[in-house]
Amino acid sequence: xxxxxxxxxxxxxxxxxxxxxxxxxxxxxxxxxxxxxxxxxxxxxxxxxxxxxxxxxxxxxxxxxxxxxxxxxxxxxxxxxxxxxxxxxxxxxxxxxxxxxxxxxxxxxxxxxxxxxxxxxxxxxxxxxxxxxxxxxxxxxxxxxxxxxxxxxxxxxxxxxxxxxxxxxxxxxxxxxxxxxxxxxxxxxxxxxxxxxxxxxxxxxxxxxxxxxxxxxxxxxxxxxxxxxxxxxxxxxxxxxxxxxxxxxxxxxxxxxxxxxxxxxxxxxxxxxxxxxxxxxxxxxxxxxxxxxxxxxxxxxxxx
Amino acid sequence: xxxxxxxxxxxxxxxxxxxxxxxxxxxxxxxxxxxxxxxxxxxxxxxxxxxxxxxxxxxxxxxxxxxxxxxxxxxxxxxxxxxxxxxxxxxxxxxxxxxxxxxxxxxxx
Numbered sequence: 130x131x132x133x134x135x136x137x138x139x140x141x142x143x144x145x146x147x148x149x150x151x152x153x154x155x156x157x158x159x160x161x162x163x164x165x166x167x168x169x170x171x172x173x174x175x176x177x178x179x180x181x182x183x184x185x186x187x188x189x190x191x192x193x194x195x196x197x198x199x200x201x202x203x204x205x206x207x208x209x210x211x212x213x214x215x216x217x218x219x220x221x222x223x224x225x226x227x228x229x230x231x232x233x234x235x236x237x238x239x240x241x242x243x244x245x246x247x248x249x250x251x252x253x254x255x256x257x258x259x260x261x262x263x264x265x266x267x268x269x270x271x272x273x274x275x276x277x278x279x280x281x282x283x284x285x286x287x288x289x290x291x292x293x294x295x296x297x298x299x300x301x302x303x304x305x306x307x308x309x310x311x312x313x314x315x316x317x318x319x320x321x322x323x324x325x326x327x328x329x330x331x332x333x334x335x336x337x338x339x340x341x342x343x344x345x346x347x348x349x350x351x352x353x354x355x356x357x358x359x360x361x362x363x364x365x366x367x368x369x370x371x372x373x374x375x376x377x378x379x380x381x382x383x384x385x386x387x388x389x390x391x392x393x394x395x396x397x398x399x400x401x402x403x404x405x406x407x408x409x410x411x412x413x414x415x416x417x418x419x420x421x422x423x424x425x426x427x428x429x430x431x432x433x
Numbered sequence: 434x435x436x437x438x439x440x441x442x443x444x445x446x447x448x449x450x451x452x453x454x455x456x457x458x459x460x461x462x463x464x465x466x467x468x469x470x471x472x473x474x475x476x477x478x479x480x481x482x483x484x485x486x487x488x489x490x491x492x493x494x495x496x497x498x499x500x501x502x503x504x505x506x507x508x509x510x511x512x513x514x515x516x517x518x519x520x521x522x523x524x525x526x527x528x529x530x531x532x533x534x535x536x537x538x539x540x541x542x
Contacts, residue, residue, distance in 0.1 A: 268537060429533055
């Protein structure tokens with residue numbers, strides 16, 4: 130039975146980690162619907178909350194939902210959280226803690242997230258579930274990746290960077306977080322957020338497709354077009370990576386860092402272009418690094 | 434004399450993370466100093482040798498160039514822990530705890 134969950138509520142995907150073997154992601158977004166609207170292929174993608182039914186994940190995306198990019202969209206957060214908990218706990222009642230993240234620049238929403246603790250009654254896959262969230266921990270995105278690197282699943286230190294200056298570039302769908310640690314402490318002045326992510330490369334790639342091939346691609350079709358036009362897509366990724374490097378160069382002296390790690394869902398595509406400029410290390414399974422880090426930090430906090 | 438990591442772990446009760454274990458498994462990664470420590474400690478296992486091995490391993494893993502472009506964050510459960518290491522781990526865990534709590538009050542921009 131899971132009693133702690135790390136949830137990375139992203140704009141592209143929501144990543145969930147509840148311990149070894151309890152890791153998954155689903156497309157961000159939700160779509161309110163009535164029973165008569167359309168037939169459903171997979172009822173596991175349905176969540177009923179406060180008397181309304183919502184399609185979640187891939188089912189919502191396939192039905193054309195538009196992902197909210199409003200950071201103050203409380204409904205997006207609470208639906209993603211409840212759906213994550215229901216799935217990670219195999220549709221059983223839940224009582225425990227959750228750990229969430231925010232961009233460094235979005236401290237204003239920290240209290241909103243912390244206030245999501247409490248008891249909820251939902252229907253998941255047509256079964257009623259009680260979800261009791263005792264405590265909500267909120268950590269900065271990217272910062273959690275540092276703890277993903279040094280802690281194990283019990284929140285115990287297994288690697289350390291004592292005395293070292295470590296930086297992490299965390300590239301999400303709509304956000305980039307740049308965090309620095311010196312001897313295990315976050316350096317606030319060197320840690321920044323930007324409200325663009327790998328989505329920016331995808332958008333310019335869509336523009337290129339429209340101009341050169343006269344095709345107007347739906348967002349849900351994007352992965353297929355990227356796969357079939359990889360070289361054109363990577364050109365846009367390279368431009369984005371160089372833009373990120375130019376921005377962060379105002380704050381970082383890259384030579385000063387003992388190690389620079391790349392993380393986030395945008396990490397895999399961008400890391401070769403970072404490595405063309407400086408030594409960069411891709412965190413393993415980088416898309417889940419924040420979610421794992423949240424979980425591990427939660428374990429460490431509960432141990433203290 | 435090359436000592437297999439399994440034997441090292443069993444004889445010395447040295448706690449190895451997955452990264453350290455992988456590092457040791459690859460003979461190419463051994464440097465002379467670590468080889469000397471292992472040989473000396475196998476002849477006369479003691480706590481000081483274990484601490485030296487652990488320190489040297491960490492130095493190599495944290496400072497030495499990692500050839501792989503990826504860095505694994507996963508770790509296997511400890512195989513054995515001696516008293517000195519328990520103390521060391523507790524201090525590190527507390528340090529991490531302070532770091533996390535401090536980070537929770539983030540004030541980036």
